[in-house]
Amino acid sequence: MRALLVDDEQLPLMHLQRLLEKDVGGVKVVGAYTNPLEAIDQAISLQPDVVFLDINMPRISGLEIGERLQGIDNSPEIVFVTGYDKYAVDAFELCALDYIMKPVQLQRLQKTMDRLRERIKSAKEAAPVKEESVVSIQCFNSILFHQPNQEPQEIKWRTNKARELFAYLLHHRNKMIDKDSIIELLWPDYDGSKGVTQLYTTIYLIRQTLKRYGLQTISINKGNLEGGYKLTIDSATIDVEEWESRLKQLLPLSLANIQEYEQVLATYTGDYFGDYDYLWAEYERERLRRMWLQLAKTMSSFYLGHGRVREAINVNQRIQNLHPLEEDSYMILMQLYASLDDHAAVEEQYQLLTSRWETELGSAANEHITKWYHIWKQETEGK
Missing domain, CATH: 1.25.40.10 (Tetratricopeptide repeat domain)
Known part of the structure; x- marks a missing residue:
């Protein structure tokens, strides 16, 4: 299993790498970075199965890194690591594979790796056969997904906001929607930083949900200069x-x-x-x-x-x-x-x-x- 580690402090980074490679076993750390921006650039070529992200970093939050990583092909699972930020833990628990408190303990880390192996195994077993198939998205009444030779699926969204944001982007499909406009619509009572946090979390959650249901033909892309988001559908009908x-x-x-x-x-x-x-x-x-x-x-x-x-x-x-x-x-x-x-x-x-x-x-x-x-x-x- 390939892992990429991101923490702005060197000692916790070395500690986590040692636990994964020597004590947990079966894990290859393909990259360990104190510079989160460098980690984002390298993730595309390194193609890790999982990324361990520190939540609290001065230059960019772990949440935003996770949100960016979900925009790449074959996006990795995310495990957040935190020392104290309970608000962040509550938010990240919605969409990450797991979160671990610092200092990282071997027994707790082992449980996370067991969950990760099970997730990867289930994803491989559930992977759809590659074929030229057309997904139909139902918007009359409820949002349902009709895949060939399957019963219509109603996605179990983890939050109502995730469902509404997906519906809103689908409504404006193939158009870039300004980030601030989305925050004003869905989280009008949140200040700037909390609104952005909610948006990143929800985008992350939508991507994970679509991936879990095998709906990779539907994607959410981030605009240039982080200006907004656009939902695109390939070989799908509405x-x-x-x-x-x-x-x-x-x-x-x-x-x-x-x-x-x-x-x-x-x-x-x-x-x-x-x-x-x-x-x-x-x-x-x-x-x-x-x-x-x-x-x-x-x-x-x-x-x-x-x-x-x-x-x-x-x-x-x-x-x-x-x-x-x-x-x-x-x-x-x-x-x-x-x-x-x-x-x-x-x-x-x-x-x-x-x-x-x-x-x-x-x-x-x-x-x-x-x-x-x-x-x-x-x-x-x-x-």
């Missing part, structure tokens, strides 16, 4: 992009292509990041909702014009599920149910309409709909 592309390619609606319209309508399974309360996604969420609604209304009019009552009912029920305050759907459904002499369904629609308007909007239903309902009610009672 369901909202695919859906919008299919929608725009639809020919004018006819009996010949109605099934294609139905497929596009059904593919929209829920709102964009609908399971998460991300205010920054609201504009895109509403834009896609309106596109779907226009499609559904077009199909409703088509079915009504061709006397296909059951299909029209189905479409308007779906409209209500996604757009419960879309008033026209209640009117259309009441008229359709009335044409089928389904009085209970008409009553149910009217009660649903009035209760939703009162609860959600604090107002009465549209006078035109109310008038139609009362006329229908009198006519049915008079029969």
Whole structure:
């Protein structure tokens, strides 16, 4: 096993190297550096399996080194070493393989190496077969990953902030996002240094999570001059992009292509990041909702014009599920149910309409709909 050591003090560095090579065994220290910047430069060519990082260094923090190392190919595991900084330990425990308190004890170090060997063994066993495969990322409702010949995966993010930052970078995919803008969005109450710490930790955590799930086709790259981050996806598709592309390619609606319209309508399974309360996604969420609604209304009019009552009912029920305050759907459904002499369904629609308007909007239903309902009610009672 190849290890790289970084500590700004020479004595702790020598002590750790001696423990690893002589007492633990099976470890080759390929580099031991008191200059952290030099260690970063050498890590690419040395390709260590693990990097032991001192947390508290004057020129650059161990956290930032770890964050940079995660940006290289075949990124190593990280073990943080600290003398006293409990705040840092709490943060690093989220994303590092382990952390060790100074002075490093052999028994504690041995436990870390056992964990490391197990991690490497598991990673090799779980390594996906290299093939030309396409990962599909689902953004409707929840974030899910669809890999060939596998069930959809919902990643278990270690923190909600990690999930949101991934979603935010995915939303702005292939664009460099300024570091300060991310901190202002996700950690607005943190001062400069704590905000940067949280950002580095979370980026580190996202990279480790994607690696653990075998999603190496998705990567987060750091901008020049440390200005920001960009998420890129290679040989991967995104369901909202695919859906919008299919929608725009639809020919004018006819009996010949109605099934294609139905497929596009059904593919929209829920709102964009609908399971998460991300205010920054609201504009895109509403834009896609309106596109779907226009499609559904077009199909409703088509079915009504061709006397296909059951299909029209189905479409308007779906409209209500996604757009419960879309008033026209209640009117259309009441008229359709009335044409089928389904009085209970008409009553149910009217009660649903009035209760939703009162609860959600604090107002009465549209006078035109109310008038139609009362006329229908009198006519049915008079029969």
